[in-house]
Amino acid sequence: MNILKKLLLPVVLTCLSAVETQAFCGFYVAKAGASLYNEKSEVIMVRDGQRTVITMSNDFKGAATDFAMVVPVPHVLKEQDIRVVDRGLFDRFDAYSSPRLVEYFDPAPCGYREVSVVTKRMMRSANESTDDVREQLSEVDYGVHIEASYTVGEYDILILSAEESNGLKTWLIKNGYKIPESANEVLQPYINSGMKFFVVKVNLEAAAQTGYQYLRPIQISMNTDKFMLPIRLGMANSKGEQDLIIYAITRGGAVETTNYRNLRMVTGRTVPTFVKTHFDRFYTDLFARQHGNEGRNAVFTEYAWDVTPNWGIKCDPCVGNPPQYNDLISAGVDWLDMSNPQGGNGAFFTRMHVRYGRAQFPQDLMFNTTSNRESYQARYIINWPAGGDMSCPEARKYLSGLPNRRRMELMELGALTGWDISLYKQYEQDGMDPGIREGEQKGMLPIRYNKRNDPPAGGQGPVWFLLAGILATGLLLALPVLKRAHP
Amino acid sequence: MATVFPSLRQQDPRNFQLLYLGLFLSYGIAFLGWHRDWFQTLVLWCSCLGTQYLFCRLYGKSLDALKSAMITALGLTLLLRAGSPWVYAGAGSLAIASKFLIRFRGKHLFNPANLALVVWVLLLKQAWVSPGQWGSSAILIYFIGAAGMMVLFRSSRVDTAFSFLGVLFVLEATRNCLYLGWPADYLFHRFSNGSLLLFSFFMITDPMTTPDRRAARMLWAALTALITFLLGNFMYLQNAPVPALFIMSLCTPLFDSLWKAERFQWLPRKTSNYQTI
Known part of the structure; x- marks a missing residue:
């Protein structure tokens, strides 16, 4: 042997x-x-051909x-394949690619249009x-x-x-x-x-x-055919599930997992204005719920964008500075040619978030670099109601539509996070109250409290759908034959 | 019932394939969060059906073969992912055109969808396949459904699928569990992959591109499994079955000349006096 x-x-x-x-x-x-417990970790993976550079950060407490x-x-x-890099690299990548909240102000129905965009990102605690x-x-x-x-x-x-x-x-x-x-x-x-x-x-x-x-x-560099991240060892001393944030940078396009379902996090949803003060909790609960809904074994993409220096818009809106040339170099990107930013020398950034446990993740994570260069971001929206003069007829229409819109926002919130929205009933009517409306705009948000439901255990869609479909298919095909057999 | 089963086999098996693949696709879009751009999907379908129509007219063949083109289009909708409609158009046309242009002794050489995947994903790298998109919880249902229906409707090619899956399972189990020492759930996870099942039951079983004789076909499928195993475990190729089938397709004429048998027809001979493509 x-x-x-x-x-x-x-x-x-x-x-x-x-x-x-x-x-x-x-x-x-x-x-x-x-x-x-290494419950949360972050990794930067740079992959070009067979060359792979992995930078590992940790929240080691002790x-x-x-x-x-x-x-x-x-x-x-x-x-020379081993280096240490500055922790700031992770902070910058994280700040750039975190799920974000965007706020818009409704245009005043009787006056000029004011549009403002403010952004807020998930805060991360690092120590x-x-x-x-x-x-x-x-x-x-x-x-x-x-x-x-x-x-x-x-x-x-x-x-x-x-x-x-x-x-x-x-x-x-x-x-x-x-x-x-x-x-x-x-x-x-x-x-x-x-x-x-x-x-x-x-x-x-x-x-x-x-x-x-x-x-x-x-940071370690190696040459390997296998594009993977061995997570199995990390499960050995962890109780329960742990979180891993992966920042991947490639020449080609977005990175996705090949042996686990890779989904884009739900995005572009409009949620109640009070989420602004609870955004961290909102996203944490949203993630937990999506994770549960998808069977606890999916990998979520939270951000994907072309970050080639000297080229294009790298976020919309930006919540942190896009990675600079030097950041990319420190992460291990060695193919950039600044004199020719477009000549096949792009750098594409993907942020993935996976919450894994032993039972649902029997294999290490395997990846593939796709040619997908579509931009994507996990982005949530709040709309502040308009303030000011409400005397014109348009204003009446605007105001009468507000409670309904806010009801929809609440329902969205409930569906996304599992929060008990009956606690926020008043929010629907608050939009009608000029005092509260103005107050909200000035940042004086009504005090709210949340009740969080446990995330559902989840499966991957009703299996009955498949069963019924298979049965129906069988019947459909068998019927004419049966008819022929027994006229 | 005894009379039903044999007569079920007289059904055109492509009806079953179309319905079953359609079911896969709607399940994925409805419950697994698949994103399929409608325009790109339309482009793919138009290119497949359009190319088939043109060639049928050109060669004076029956339009019945449009059903085969629909299966190719459905298979590619399930597997192929790309960022540009041009890739879909190219993949669809290439797949169908290859059936008419790359022929050997009256049989087309490559499974059309397989050739499109090899060219666009492996060679040109303009597209990709997402083998992880299927999730693992409904996998047993995929399997039982596909295998059961195949046995019911079309016993003549299910041997290929089982030979392929069986040999692959033995090889993977030997290496990953017995040699490397991974636990059993590691192995099952490798097989809980909808793309692999789709490949096994709908691509490798394509009667037009597999050897005609049963014994030859099973050997051929076993070799495909061996190549898949080698490519996947030692060269770490994603979607290893795709290049494996491509390689083995090149050998099909050899198998056919060594072991002769009656050529496959989609429809029973008495009802079909033309050769379908």
């Missing part, structure tokens, strides 16, 4: 250059039993000494921590080989290969890592695929020298 493995390994390795974009996807391995990350990679990475300790690695032979060892930025990095998962697990435990029991299930397939393990810890001295108060994102 070993001989067979040795013979096969080079072949498997060559082919298997999985991009394992391990999103960080790796798992955090706690030492000293700290309780760690002492830096406890931080560790294990990411399967397709081959032994060289030192990191520092501190750390250097780990002494003991000499081992558990079938684990240290293929390479580097210090990059504030991190000590090892590239390990292993012969079997128990050995790797024991080695990691012996070196002070706490490995979840369930890690075995995924370590073995990765080992059998010939993958290496990119193991990261914080180097305290180096971290002190950088002067950063947080752990910077790590």
Whole structure:
């Protein structure tokens, strides 16, 4: 068996250059039993041909000494393939591509038309921590080989290969890592695929020298046929579902998942004005509900746009600055030719959001770069009622239509988020009250409270539709024959 | 009932295909959030039916073959995605024209939809396929529905589908579960893919482009599964069945010359005195 493995390994390795974009996807391995949940992570993936650059950020909460990350990679990475980048890159990409709320003001029915657009984006809370300790690695032979060892930025990095998962697990435990029991299930397939393990810890001295108060994102580059992100390892020490935001940049067009349903988040809906002060919660609940409705195993695209520098409008409306040339370069985009922005050198940006758990996501995420360059954004709209003079006949018509419009907005809100809209009945009539109308415009929103329903367990559309369709099809085709058989 | 089953097989199997593919499509649009641009879909259908009509007139064939063109159009509507109507127009015309222009010993060589996918998705990279669009929860229904109906209406080609799926399943299970050690749900997820089933029951089973003899056909389908497995697991090709079928289509004449059998007709011979395309 070993001989067979040795013979096969080079072949498997060559082919298997999985991009394992391990999103960080790796798992955090706690030492000293700290309780760690990597419930949310962000990854930037840049893919051009076989070259893949993955930048991994994390919201690791804990002492830096406890931080560790294990990411399967397709081959032994060289030192120049590993970099640390500034955390600001993620903040800028996030700010640019978050789901957004746009507000419009109704034109005054009796006066001049005022149009204003304000935008608001989903806020993200990010925090990191520092501190750390250097780990002494003991000499081992558990079938684990240290293929390479580097210090990059504030991190000590090892590239390990292993012969079997128990050995790797024991080695990691012996070196002070706490490995979840369930890690075995995924370590073995990765080992059998010939993958290496990119193991990261914080180097305290180096971290002190950088002067950063947080752990910077790590970026790795590799060449691989497989365009994927290994999320399975990340499930090993997480309870329940976790969120992953993926920013993908390609030359061709939008990126989509090929082994899970990839949907665009519902967009362009008009919602009540009070959503403005609750937008974060609105979107969080909207996402939870859509996620549930779609069977908890869909991947949502939240943004897709051409971000080629020097070219075109990159958002409408913009909630953050579009990625600049330097940002794209830091993310690993190396094909841009500034002298010829259109000559097939475009950069297309896709933001995907996936909430995954072990039961619904048995496979790592696989991706495909499509030729789809259509712009898309998750965008929600509020319409402020008009203020000012309401004496003309047009105003009467306008005002009489307002409650109905607001009822529709409420129903939309209920359908999107599952909020109990009966609590907001008054909102329909508020539009008729000049005092409240003016107040709303000035930002004095009525105080509201929300009641959130649990998101539905969800399936993927009624299966009865298919069953009934199949039956009907059968009958339709069988009837003439039956008639002939029994005239 | 005994008399019903044999007589059901006299039905033109294309009726069943049209209804079933239409059902797939409406389910996807209604419940799975598929986006199909109406204009682009119209362009695709016009190009398929228009090309078929022109060639039928040119070659003096019966317009009955428009039904085949509709199946190709439906299949491409389900699978092919592109950003420009030109791609749809090109794909539709290429698919249908290939049936008339690329022929060998009186049979067209390539499954029309398959050729369009190979050219536009793999070679020109102007279009793409979304194998993830089907979701996984209704997959059993897809399978039972498609397989059941095939057995009921058209037993003559279902052997191809089962041979393909069976061999592919054994290969995938051996590598992913036995060798690599992934749990069983990993394997099932690989198969819970509507595109694969659509391919198995509606594309690889195309009687016009598969070998005529049953044993030859099953071997041919098994080889298609082997190539699919190799392309998918070692070259990481998305939609590996598509190029696999393309490669094996080239071998169909060889299979036909080694194992001779009566040529397939869409309609029973007594009612059809013309050769359909």
